[in-house]
Structures are given as C-alpha cells and as structure tokens.
Amino acid sequence: MQLEQKIVHKKVKVKKDQKPLFFIVFFLALLLLYKVGSNNLILGAYWAFGIAFGFVLQKSRFCFAASLRDPIIAGSTSILRAIIVAVAIMTITFSLIQYISLIQGASRIPGFIHPVGFHTAVGGFLFGVGMVIAGGCATGTLMRIGEGFLMQLIVLIGFLIGTLLGARHFPWWEKRFISDASTIHLASFLGWPGAVFFQVGILVLLFYLLKKYDEKNNIML
Secondary structure, three states, X not given: OHHHHHHHHHHOOOOOOOHHHHHHHHHHHHHHHHHHHHHOHHHHHHHHHHHHHHHHHHXXXXXXXXXXXXXXXXXXXXXXXHHHHHHHHHHXXXXXXXXXXXXXXXXXXXXXXXXXXXXXXXXXXXXXXXXXXXXXXXXXXXXXXXXOOOOHHHHHHXXXXXXXXXXXXXXXXXXXXXXXXXXXXXXXXXXXXXXXXXXXXXXXXXXXXXXXXXXXXXXXX
C-alpha cells in the first residue's frame, strides 16, 4: 500500500507558480503600451484592445473549431451558442451602420458583399478540415500560443504560408470561379427590417434548438 502511494505521488506533477512570469509579461505589456501610446495614440489603443481581446478569448475559450467540435464530441453547445449570439448582435449593428450610411447619401453600402457559390462550400470544407487537423482556428491557435503551447507555432507558420499563397493566387480563383457567382443581399429582397428580423429569427431558432440539444445531453449524462 505504501509502495503504491509512493508511485502515485511520483506521477503527480506539481504545477509551477506562474505569477512571477505573469507580472513580468504584464509589466512589459504596459511599458510597450506607454511607449507606443506616447508616439501614436491610435496604435496605443490598438495595443490595449488587443491585450483585452486576448484576455477575453483566453477566459471564454472562444474558438470556432471548438464550437463545431464540442457538440459532436462533448455534447456541449455553449461556444456555438455564444457565436450565434455574437452573429445576432453584429447582424443588427452592421445593418444599422449600412442603413444609416445609405440615408446619409453614401454611394454604396459600406462593407463587402461577396459572391456565394460552389467556391464557398469548397473553401468552408477545406478550412474545416484544416481546423480539425490543427486543433483550432486562428483565434484558438493564437490563444494557445499565448498560453505557451509551442506546438501551435507550427500551425501559425502553416497559417501564414497558406495566407500568403492564397493572397498570391486569389486573382486566378476570382477570375474563374468567384466573379461569376451570385451575390445575395437579403435587404435587397426583403427590405432592411425584413432582412434583420429574418436573419435574427433564424439565429434565435438555432439557439433554441442547440439549447434543447444541450439539455438533452445533460440529462443523458
């Protein structure tokens, strides 16, 4: 019995206290914020927002890959429901921005309305496969690098290489597949109020169904 306790005791690793490292990094971040902000207030605001945004991502475990993986593997839809809430909020926000801009006499709708076609499905499938292999999306990769997962640096390098190659060859794909595809702008078909209510209604329905799915899995567990 004593031998088994010793073996178990040896296998348990005591976590190192990372508070000193946190204070060092936090001090360096504040120092860089002061240096950047004193020269350019806008860049300083970007830096402060980036730190705050990273903190929120790390605490919320917000990740698009996890949002689609967890309902199947873990039976949890909390992250996916959070994304649906974010999409609903931004649907209303961007619709207001676009509508107000048109009222004020803007020549075109602010933002980009991209064509939807076969290329959208292929791109989504390839991106989904990449997320599964990498173990996370872009936000999840950056978050894990910040947490010290050095293996995610390989994913980041591949992400950068893929981005550069995609930017280089995008004109070829756009000319042959994207430019001829149809663009869909709901406000052009349903009007601004109808488009907003329709999209938000779909999101609310999805949120309700996912909530029921989550409750069912909790009962089963």
